Amino acid sequence: MERVDVAVIGGGQAGPAAAHALRRQGLEPVVLEASDQPAGSWPRYYDSLTLFSPAGYSSLPGMPFSGDPDRYPHRDDVVAYLLRYADRLDADIRTGVRVRDVRAAADGTFTLALASGDESSARGVVAASGTFGRPHRPSLPGLEDFAGTVLHAAEYRAPEPFAGRRVVVVGAGNSAVQIAAELAAHAQVTLATRHPVRFAAQRTLGRDLHWWLTRTGADILPVGRYLRTPPTQLVIDDGRYRAAVAAGAPDRRPVFTGIDGAKVAWADGSSEEVDTILLATGYRPDLGYLTPLGALDDRGHPLHREGFSLTHPGLAYVGLEWQRSLSSNSLRGVGRDARRIARRLVAHLHRD
Numbered sequence: 001m002e003r004v005d006v007a008v009i010g011g012g013q014a015g016p017a018a019a020h021a022l023r024r025q026g027l028e029p030v031v032l033e034a035s036d037q038p039a040g041s042w043p044r045y046y047d048s049l050t051l052f053s054p055a056g057y058s059s060l061p062g063m064p065f066s067g068d069p070d071r072y073p074h075r076d077d078v079v080a081y082l083l084r085y086a087d088r089l090d091a092d093i094r095t096g097v098r099v100r101d102v103r104a105a106a107d108g109t110f111t112l113a114l115a116s117g118d119e120s121s122a123r124g125v126v127a128a129s130g131t132f133g134r135p136h137r138p139s140l141p142g143l144e145d146f147a148g149t150v151l152h153a154a155e156y157r158a159p160e161p162f163a164g165r166r167v168v169v170v171g172a173g174n175s176a177v178q179i180a181a182e183l184a185a186h187a188q189v190t191l192a193t194r195h196p197v198r199f200a201a202q203r204t205l206g207r208d209l210h211w212w213l214t215r216t217g218a219d220i221l222p223v224g225r226y227l228r229t230p231p232t233q234l235v236i237d238d239g240r241y242r243a244a245v246a247a248g249a250p251d252r253r254p255v256f257t258g259i260d261g262a263k264v265a266w267a268d269g270s271s272e273e274v275d276t277i278l279l280a281t282g283y284r285p286d287l288g289y290l291t292p293l294g295a296l297d298d299r300g301h302p303l304h305r306e307g308f309s310l311t312h313p314g315l316a317y318v319g320l321e322w323q324r325s326l327s328s329n330s331l332r333g334v335g336r337d338a339r340r341i342a343r344r345l346v347a348h349l350h351r352d
């Protein structure tokens with residue numbers, strides 16, 4: 001059985017950031033990525049996705065985004081950046097390796113069972129597998145009996161296949177509004193939300209929102225541990241999305257009250273046939289491989305404080321939403337959390 005210092009599970013943005021921090025602490029991490037390239041879920045996001053943070057605020061530690069720092073990188077720009085980052089990172093990154101489960105060994109180490117049937121032993125584990133593998137599908141009235149097509153945003157790529165159809169997009173976050181507005185140029189689209197959409201201006205007084213978040217310190221406030229429920233996501237808008245919703249393309253309505261076959265019932269008493277319901281309802285931590293450890297609660301969420309496991313001192317997390325701050329699961333913020341995790345892990349391993 002192979003023995004390693006620290007196994008980092010996940011090779012998207014969080015995994016390499018963790019590996020960079022661990023290397024700087026003198027450890028030898030091995031990054032295990034299930035897909036065929038160290039870019040995590042980014043290649044599978046919808047085609048038009050563009051970051052709402054400028055390139056200058058979207059870098060991992062040690063390698064700035066190339067080009068104009070004020071530009072807003074496209075999905076493919078992020079993929080290319082992550083591949084360059086992995087190529088330059090002096091760490092053992094292995095692709096096509098899926099971790100099936102992690103168990104605690106009697107000597108305080110961890111045993112990783114891989115989908116290939118092989119096993120590895122690690123003194124420490126960093127769970128950095130993100131959320132894309134676990135789309136959240138909320139319980140909505142009648143959805144399980146809908147006769148049309150139900151998709152999650154994780155399955156959406158482009159608007160053209162929906163041309164001429166009646167589509168309901170469920171959700172009020174950035175992805176929901178962006179996808180709904182994009183679809184509205186090809187289909188009749190309703191954005192169904194539990195609450196009105198809340199917008200935040202992308203630029204104020206000539207400065208991007210992220211300049212203000214950084215300058216005020218709001219981006220790094222350690223409030224994550226105090227949040228029982230993450231706050232409602234604001235839609236970062238340069239004016240286009242608010243205008244699109246105001247113009248009814250897409251129109252915004254409260255979430256439907258029921259479904260009968262392919263007919264959706266609305267709160268105003270009306271009903272209509274719908275072809276597709278697209279759930280842009282977010283994701284949950286993709287950490288099922290930790291179930292044997294007892295490291296997760298009954299919802300599959302990690303038992304942690306600011307990324308440090310509350311059940312196993314050699315286990316840590318990087319890239320969780322609100323792990324420590326607003327920016328914890330972003331390109332701009334994941335490196336800060338990774339540095340804190342690396343310091344704690346090296347202190348724990350040196351005690352053993």
